[in-house]
Amino acid sequence: MMMRIQAIAKLLIAAFAASLWIAPASANTKEFWVNNKTNETVKVCFSARKLSFEGLRCWIIGKGSSRVVPLDQQDFEPSVAVSVFRPALFDKLICRENRVIITGVAGFHINGKSSNKSCVDAAYPKQRDDRVDVRSWKKDDQVLVKIGRVGYWHPATIESVKGGSSYKVRFAKGDRYDVDASVISGDYIRAGTRISGNWLGKGVWYPGVIASRDGDNVKINYDDGDKETTTLSKIRVAFGDLPKEPAKYTMRVCNNIDERVFFAISFALSSDNVRTEGWWNMNPNSCITVDMSKRWKLAGLPEGQSAATYIYGETVGIFGGAIKKTWEGEDAMAAFCVNKNKRFYFKNQHYRTNTTVLAACKGPAKERVRMSDVRLPRNGTQMRFNFDGR
Numbered sequence: 517m518m519m520r521i522q523a524i525a526k527l528l529i530a531a532f533a534a535s536l537w538i539a540p541a542s543a544n545t546k547e548f549w550v551n552n553k554t555n556e557t558v559k560v561c562f563s564a565r566k567l568s569f570e571g572l573r574c575w576i577i578g579k580g581s582s583r584v585v586p587l588d589q590q591d592f593e594p595s596v597a598v599s600v601f602r603p604a605l606f607d608k609l610i611c612r613e614n615r616v617i618i619t620g621v622a623g624f625h626i627n628g629k630s631s632n633k634s635c636v637d638a639a640y641p642k643q644r645d646d647r648v649d650v651r652s653w654k655k656d657d658q659v660l661v662k663i664g665r666v667g668y669w670h671p672a673t674i675e676s677v678k679g680g681s682s683y684k685v686r687f688a689k690g691d692r693y694d695v696d697a698s699v700i701s702g703d704y705i706r707a708g709t710r711i712s713g714n715w716l717g718k719g720v721w722y723p724g725v726i727a728s729r730d731g732d733n734v735k736i737n738y739d740d741g742d743k744e745t746t747t748l749s750k751i752r753v754a755f756g757d758l759p760k761e762p763a764k765y766t767m768r769v770c771n772n773i774d775e776r777v778f779f780a781i782s783f784a785l786s787s788d789n790v791r792t793e794g795w796w797n798m799n800p801n802s803c804i805t806v807d808m809s810k811r812w813k814l815a816g817l818p819e820g821q822s823a824a825t826y827i828y829g830e831t832v833g834i835f836g837g838a839i840k841k842t843w844e845g846e847d848a849m850a851a852f853c854v855n856k857n858k859r860f861y862f863k864n865q866h867y868r869t870n871t872t873v874l875a876a877c878k879g880p881a882k883e884r885v886r887m888s889d890v891r892l893p894r895n896g897t898q899m900r901f902n903f904d905g906r
Contacts, residue, residue, distance in 0.1 A: 546586070546587060546588075547584050547585065547586050547587075547663070547667055548584070548585055548586075548587060548618075548621065548622065548623045548624065549582055549583070549584050549585075549622065549623035549624075550575065550577060550582060550583055550584075550585055550623060550624050550626060551581075551582040551623065551624070551625050551626065551639075552577040552578065552579065552580060552581055552582065552626045553580070553625055553626055553627055553628070554579065554600075554610075554626060554627070554628035555579055555580075556579050556602065556628075557576065557577070557578050557579050557603060558576075558577055558600050558601065558602065558603070558610065558626060558628070559574055559575070559576050559577075559600070559601040559602070559603040559607055560574065560575055560577055560598065560599070560600055560601075560626055561573065561574040561598070561599045561600075561601065562574075562585075562587060562596050562597070562598055563596070563597045563599070564596070564597070573585070573587060576603060576719075576720055577626070578720070578722070581721075582623075583721060584663075584667050584668065587618070594617060594618060595615045595616055595617050595618060596615075596616050596618045597612070597613070597614050597615065597616070598612065598613045598616050598624065598635070598636045599611075599612045600612065600626055600628060600635060600636070610628055610629050610635075611628060611629045611635035611636075612635060613634060613635045613636040616636050616638055617638055618638070621638045621639065622639055623638075623639045624636055624637065624638055624639065625637040625639055648698065648699075648700070648701045648758070650681055650697040650698055651697065652697075653674045653677070653683055653697065653700060654674065654677070655674055655675070655676060655677065656673060656674060657673070657674040657702075658671070658672075658673060658702075658703035659671075659672055659673070659674060659685065659700050659701065659702060659703050660672070660700070660701045660702070660703055660705075660753060660758065661685050661687075661693075661695055661699060661700055661701075662695075662699040662755070668712065668752035668753060668754060669701060669752060669753045669754070669755065669758060670687060670752050670753075671687070671688065671703055671705070671748040671749065671751070672685040672686060672687045672688075673685065673686050674700075675692060678694060681696055681697040681698070682694055682695070682696060682697070683695060683696075683697065683700065685700070687749070688732075688747070688748060688749030689749060701758050702761055703748075704759040704760060704761050704762060704819070704820070705726060705729060705734070705748070705751075705753070705759055706726065706729055706759065706762070706818055706819055706820050707726055707727060707728050707729065707818060708725060708726065709725070709726045709753070709757065709759045710723070710724075710725055710753070710754075710757040711723075711724060711725070711726060711736070711751045711752065711753050711757070712724070712751065712752050712753075712754070713736045713738065713744060713746060713750060713751050714746075714750040714751070714752075715738070715742070715744060716744070717746075717750055721752070722738050722739070722740065722742075723738070723739045724736045724737055724738035724739055725737050725739075726751075727743070728818070729818065732747050732748045732749075733745065733746075733747055733748075734746060734747065734748060734751065736751070762809070762819055762820030763809070763820070763822075763897045764807070764809045764897055765808040765809045765812075765822055765892070765897045765898070765899065766805050766806065766807055766808055766809070766897065766898050766899070767781070767805070767806045767808050767825065767827075767890060767898070767899040767900070767901065768803060768804075768805050768898055768899070768900045768901075769796070769798070769803065769804055769805075769806060769827070769900075769901050769902075769903070770802070770803040770900075770901075770902045770903065771798040771799070771800060771801065771802055771803070771903045772801065772902055772903060772904050772905070773800060773801070773831075773841075773903060773904065773905050774800045774801065775800055775831045775832075775841070776797065776798065776799060776800060776831065776832060777798045777829050777830070777831055777903045778794070778795040778796065778797055778798070778829065778830060778831075778832075778858045779794065779795065779796050779798065779827055779828060779829035779830075779843075779903070780792060780793060780794025780795055780796070780827070780828050780829075780854045780887075781793055781794065781796075781806070781811070781825060781826065781827050781828075781890075782825070782826040782827075782828075782850070782852045782866075782887055783808075783811065783812060783815070783823040783824065783825045783826070784823050784824040785815055785816060785817060785823065789865070789866070790852060790865070790866040791815045791863065791864070791865060791866075792852045792853060792854060792862075792863070792864040792865075792866065793811065793861070793862065793863050793864075794854055794855070794858075794861070794862060795854075795855075795858045795861070795862070797858070798903075805898075808822075808825060808899065809822075822892060824889070825889075825890045825892075825899065826845065826850050826852070826887035826888060826889055826890060827843075827887060827888055827890050827901050828842075828843065828844060828845070828852075828854065828885045828886070828887040828888070829842070829843040829903050830842040830843070832858075842885075843888065843903055844885055844886040844887070844888070845886045845887045845888035845889060846886065847886065847889070848886065850886060850887045850888075850889065851884050851885065851886045851887070852864065852866050852884065852885065852887060853866065853877035853882045853883065853884050853885075854882065854883060854884075854885055855881055855882055856881050856882065856883060857881060864882070888901070
């Protein structure tokens with residue numbers, strides 16, 4: 517019942533927010549944060565002067581929440597009239613400040629009706645560093661870009677490289693901006709990332725956590741218990757919640773003998789689904805590095821997730837392969853199908869239960885081999901396996 521009441525309340529608030537008239541932004545628009553310090557949801561309206569509709573801008577702000585709002589300085593400076601309402605079918609005025617200085621201000625605290633505080637306090641900027649380490653980006657990279665001086669980070673795409681550290685980015689709704697690399701971070705949004713979601717696309721943002729991601733589609737578990745499936749264009753990330761780049765796992769494979777070695781790898785996509793790929797061809801006494809994070813991601817694992825990994829190797833041998841060296845594991849549960857023809861790349865899918873592999877190798881061109889388990893490293897991100905003399 518409580519969750520149903522919360523959902524209805526959110527729908528009403530979203531409806532109010534959607535019905536507000538908001539003037540289009542101009543070149544003089546500046547963003548301010550507004551912090552609702554009251555114990556209830558409020559509707560905050562800015563106008564050029566007392567009891568005036570000139571330049572009227574209104575926003576719904578949840579209890580204890582903040583949001584970034586754009587105001588046209590040309591309409592308002594040096595001061596603005598701020599009215600605070602309790603949103604309803606007929607809004608009820610809580611308090612009003614007729615002259616709040618806006619010049620040089622970073623944002624506003626909404627205190628509500630209080631005996632020892634003004635209805636609205638202007639806040640001046642503090643020294644803060646919402647910039648990230650500068651790195652290079654290329655066309656079509658998926659990124660997060662900060663909007664405004666104290667704004668949130670929104671998903672975008674690198675549209676072009678302008679030169680130096682400047683890039684043109686494109687947001688989901690088609691807006692394009694030239695931005696510096698210091699306000700661009702990688703789009704590493706994945707399960708577990710804290711975000712704010714534009715619930716139902718109505719303009720009201722609520723905190724939550726990404727439950728899962730599939731391309732541009734995300735599922736959100738909101739802090740108040742609601743759930744929503746939406747798109748990246750309707751989420752934003754605070755600076756302190758920017759997701760870090762996931763670890764990139766590699767596997768260093770070395771052939772330490774005087775013969776050519778072919779090897780195949782398997783990795784578990786789930787407890788009952790295993791992918792086997794091959795063949796990699798190694799010259800005598802050489803090493804290669806396989807990007808396992810890339811292999812896992814291409815196979816369908818969420819970015820940043822690792823998988824149990826296995827490896828099998830053999831030489832060409834003599835008498836048509838009747839006599840050859842092999843590197844097999846000892847666990848019969850890690851026995852998977854490989855293609856006999858080593859001239860072509862292959863991918864095999866295996867489905868199993870806890871006791872048996874359900875799908876047998878199909879066709880005479882495949883054989884089942886036991887593979888060796890390659891452990892994830894305790895430190896670092898590189899796995900290792902050596903084909904030594906036997």
